[in-house]
Amino acid sequence: MKSHFKFPDKIGLGTWRMGESENSKLEEINAIEEAIRLGYQVIDTAEMYANGGAEVLIGKAIKNLGYSCRDKLTLVSKVLPHNASKNGVIKACEASIKRLGCEYLDLYLLHWRGQYPFESTLEGFQNLKERGLIKHHGVSNFDVHDLKEWTAAEQSFGLQRTNGLATNQVFYALNARGVEFDLIPKLREDKVSLMAYSPLGGGDLIRHKKLQGLASTQGLSAAQLALAWVIRQENTVAIPKSVSKLRIKENWSCKDLTLSTDTLLALDQIFTPPRAKTSLSVI
Numbered sequence: 001m002k003s004h005f006k007f008p009d010k011i012g013l014g015t016w017r018m019g020e021s022e023n024s025k026l027e028e029i030n031a032i033e034e035a036i037r038l039g040y041q042v043i044d045t046a047e048m049y050a051n052g053g054a055e056v057l058i059g060k061a062i063k064n065l066g067y068s069c070r071d072k073l074t075l076v077s078k079v080l081p082h083n084a085s086k087n088g089v090i091k092a093c094e095a096s097i098k099r100l101g102c103e104y105l106d107l108y109l110l111h112w113r114g115q116y117p118f119e120s121t122l123e124g125f126q127n128l129k130e131r132g133l134i135k136h137h138g139v140s141n142f143d144v145h146d147l148k149e150w151t152a153a154e155q156s157f158g159l160q161r162t163n164g165l166a167t168n169q170v171f172y173a174l175n176a177r178g179v180e181f182d183l184i185p186k187l188r189e190d191k192v193s194l195m196a197y198s199p200l201g202g203g204d205l206i207r208h209k210k211l212q213g214l215a216s217t218q219g220l221s222a223a224q225l226a227l228a229w230v231i232r233q234e235n236t237v238a239i240p241k242s243v244s245k246l247r248i249k250e251n252w253s254c255k256d257l258t259l260s261t262d263t264l265l266a267l268d269q270i271f272t273p274p275r276a277k278t279s280l281s282v283i
């Protein structure tokens with residue numbers, strides 16, 4: 001059975017650490033514009049990134065390109081746990097939307113679990129949905145036990161599965177495979193999409209000698225091989241961050257790559273699949 005929410009593509013753009021310095025803002029806006037021109041549809045951000053500064057840059061890029069491009073985008077933002085009470089969620093989302101200069105978010109996620117009961121956060125999400133300010137809701141950095149609790153809260157809240165959890169955004173990369181043991185199977189069972197954050201290991205995989213060597217035998221860069229590997233999972237979008245037009249193009253070129261069984265086995269030799277439960281990796 002298909003997931004009730006599907007991302008339009010397998011590669012999106014991450015924006016963490018954008019908007020932090022005045023000197024690089026122009027380059028970052030240009031990078032986001034280039035991504036949208038190339039066809040990127042999924043853009044990931046959060047109120048946390050540069051205290052809303054990343055959202056402002058995305059808003060400027062959309063404005064520069066003309067608001068007609070908005071309809072094609074899947075804009076994702078996140079609420080900080082300390083804002084995740086009913087009223088806090090509502091206020092935080094309204095502020096994100098204002099910074100983005102858009103009328104709504106496609107997906108709004110709880111960044112990680114905090115002190116507020118899930119029911120309270122869900123009440124906020126529900127209010128935002130009823131007012132057309134968000135289309136779907138999701139979570140981030142949730143392990144299996146968190147997901148079980150969240151789903152129970154949705155059920156007690158009376159949410160139907162078709163209107164329930166759309167995605168879980170977690171660290172998933174060749175050097176962070178723990179989620180394959182039980183979290184990815186659980187997401188599949190619950191028909192929840194996976195957003196793979198830091199799919200280049202935050203940049204570490206680019207410098208990995210064995211990965212570079214294997215990638216070159218395929219005519220690929222280490223980044224391309226790392227991304228193609230992540231998106232082999234069904235219902236998954238990888239959200240690499242880059243401020244370089246060239247690298248944004250390179251990452252986008254992976255969206256239709258399929259790896260051979262031999263390559264997948266070679267990758268398993270370098271980055272061993274999990275054989276037991278490990279705690280969720282976070283960045």
Ligand SMILES: NC(=O)c1ccc[n+]([C@@H]2O[C@H](COP(=O)([O-])OP(=O)(O)OC[C@H]3O[C@@H](n4cnc5c(N)ncnc54)[C@H](OP(=O)(O)O)[C@@H]3O)[C@@H](O)[C@H]2O)c1
Pocket residue numbers: 013014015016017044045111140141169170196197198199200201202203206223224239240241242243244247248250251283
């Ligand atoms: N939910 C959460 O808790 C959470 C946590 C972490 C991240 N995220 C999201 O996931 C996104 C991606 O994660 P990330 O930013 O941590 O790390 P990442 O995407 O794994 O790696 C980004 C690093 O790789 C470089 N890079 C990108 N493409 C490259 C290429 N083709 N060749 C060589 N280098 C390349 C970037 O540099 P340049 O910019 O110079 O190209 C940057 O230094 C974030 O931006 C954010 O949106 C979410």
